[in-house]
Amino acid sequence: MSALGKSYKRIEGMSKVTGQTEYVMNMEMPGMLHVKLLRSTIPHGLIKHIDVSAAEQIPGVIRVVTGEDLKSMDINPYYGPAFRDQPVLAIDKVRYVGDPVAAVIAEDSKIAEDAVNYIDVEYKELEPVFDVLEAAQPGAPVIHEVIRPAGSFADLKNLLPKENSNICIHYKLRHGDMKKGFEQADHIFEDTFTTPAAVHLPMEQHVAIAYAEPDGRMNIWTANQSPSFVRSEVAHVLKMPESRLRVRVPYLGGGFGTKLYVKIEALVAVLALIVKKPVKLALTMDEVFITLTKHGTVFKMKTGITNDGRIIARHCEVYWDGGAYADIGPRITQKSGFTAAGPYDIPNVHIDSYNVYTNKAPAGAFRGFGVPQLVWAYESQMDIIAEKMGWDPLNFRRKQVLTEGKIHATGQKIVSVGLDKIIEELNTSIGWEEFFKQKQSNGIVKHGSKIRAKGVAIGLKAVLTPSISGAIVTLFADGSASVYCSTVDMGQGSDTIMGQIAAEVLGLPREKVHVVHPDTDVTPYDTITAASRSTFYMGNAIYKAAEEVKNKIFESAAEFFDVKPEHLALQDEKVIVVEKPELSMTLGEVVKEIFHMPAGSIIGQNVYESHYQSPDPETGQSEDIAIFWFPGGTAVEIEVDTETGKIDVLQLISVGDVGKAINPFNVHQQLYGASIMQLGQALFEECIFDYGQMINANMADYKVPTFKDLPAKTETIIVEVPHPEGPFGAKGVGETASFAVQPAIANALYQATGVRVKDMPLTPERVLQALKQTTNRSESTIRDFKEKAKG
């Protein structure tokens, strides 16, 4: 065992420190044209007329394309992973401020940018709807008159939209008997929690280049996390066989979910067909803001508990603000929706999860895929309950946390979920027990206007299921190897990990294994690079493909040595006979033995597919809804200034159960990175809308965490509860530390001040306002409650 569990340096490290890494943003082609977009200035309306003549007369402008041009082409002009509701360019109607209306193709991007200003659009404004709850009401302005199910993914094909409604998905889960559950409860808690839209902001913007060969075969280079989906979806748009479309992805300058599915790829492909030249569209950062957001949510949670500290019933109503296009919202509504009741053993659970269209920028996947919004609610409420009942919030969690073999609200039996271990790690690392005892006996110590306190929270996510990853492993005649897979290295280090897995199976040093970047002509289908799924799914495919290569080597060597294959082993790039290690041959010699010449390749392949049982559409029940579950937890110590409302996070501790850390350094880096990203979401990141327009859509007005925002102390802790089906026991890690940061901070704020904020983010303004409003009232509420409880 050579390559496993080692913190290898990034294989692309040299290119990254010398500025040489290949990104689509750097790519150029001879004769390449540049595209700039005109975007809608109104939130909801009909396009009455577009005049492009002035723009087209500007020297250097090749063509201006609008929805009218799309109508005359033999294409399917709508795309989307769940519903094909998003037009390549607005057709007849616009649905948000920023909806692409026209594309200017010019010799350089400055000419294109200038020409955009000369396009004249006349709209007939329609009544817009911005609030997710209002949009869900009957009688609200309807944003999509027709909704076309896409049918691209097995888990989404059963979800059917409601006609004449902005609710494009209503996911239901019914577990146990809700009525009986609440009847048995001694106390009932009802709270509403909200989270705002936020943005991913990878440092590299969305960018794509398309080029049609003379016979029409389409080539796309794109900064995208899902090359296989881009191929199939753009093939659908162009009415072209998938084999006529080639999608290539080099390194990505970050993704975090915003570069999933089709974003600008269908548009550049259509434009390339029109002008018959290579075209490049690179969005500016301001456009990245309005291309995709994280779902804002409203979560109404009602929980029944018994006096002995058990949650007996939980009713969850979650509204996901999907914006103008559904994108992958329906999957979030379902797959994260079914985890809304929290990682607890609750006999009676009722979940209604709604994905709702509004006239705002579309929302989609964002690191954590909806789970952080849910954890915000359920972990905040855990502490509300514990505080009011006088219980230790950590003990309250211990009492019902899902452990091995327990049944989740979906009906699935829980396997390999180290939540109990995570709770203990949180307890010891932050010193929870001492803190809580101290607080119980002496209260909270104030230092002038500053108060310090601690908080904890945990979360659980189900990995995307079903899904598919294909891989090919080729051993070359000199004993080196290549891995062909469509996993996108967007910064998480997948090239390093995937190479490590193949190297481990083949007994090769890591540097002898090359990982071929996604190229749909070459690398097999992979669902997506997201959802913390790649190490598990693609890792398994590569593991099995490499095993196939190994078996072929052993078969030939066994014949040569006249032993059985099981008597062989791979060691130091040689096949050896285990009992007689002096009998050995190099991998090159094995190839020579097979092909009778020092050339040829030994190929192994595997398509790893999950098992899955589709949930019952009425009850959401399934015994096999996710191939693995992965938990994470956060503990914080904060200092809040009661004069300014500012929260400083002094300690941020992230604990994740990753099954097996194949590359421990990368795992720590993922946990740390996700926790800092989430820190920004917790304390200040928020998209602000004015009549549907995102008014802080730039990095001056929307701030993300910098060096100055880092907690004084950070720690990442790996828990390893191996998964029986994971490669070497591994699960995923990319999102794990994103789950619980927000409620951990809010819970610490509660410990510090007795103030409960139920709306994210915890900005100084919001905290200060809450402090002013509830200083006395919250105490009286608790007293009343206790008196009632006694009575």
Add this chain to the structure above:
Amino acid sequence: MKKQVNFTLNGKKVTALVSSSDTLLEVLRNQFHLYGARESCALGLCGVCTLIVSGNPVSGCLYLAPMVDGEEVLTVEGLESEGELHPVQQAFYEKNAFQCGYCTSGMILMAKKLLDENPNPSEEEIKDYMAGNICRCASYKQIIEAINEASKILDTGTNGVKAAYQ
């Protein structure tokens, strides 16, 4: 109207024809095909396009190209000497102080400038100096470690070591 500018780019004298609205970043990418510096926020706030002009760090996305006449420009591509990484690059490599790598060139140039001014910065000094460089992957912890490591390398005079896997 284009203007000719003469400047030193990574130690070599160069000439470019630029218009008044061109940024130095655009000129470096489009005319000199140096892609290490990248545009991200386009507001001079994220540090991804950081360049060193005559010893001072600037935002390449805001620095107008006509102003570069007579100046000395250093980009990440100019840091290596005789095929060896600059100690800051070496430390970033050794400490894996990046994820997606998009911000890395700017981070490295800013870190170099920090160490030029302050060879042994404290953690707080690093955080203050680097505050204008954003890493959305949040490799901040490793970047601080790398700057400390580079400080040590520079201190002991250890020269760049060739790439080697562990």
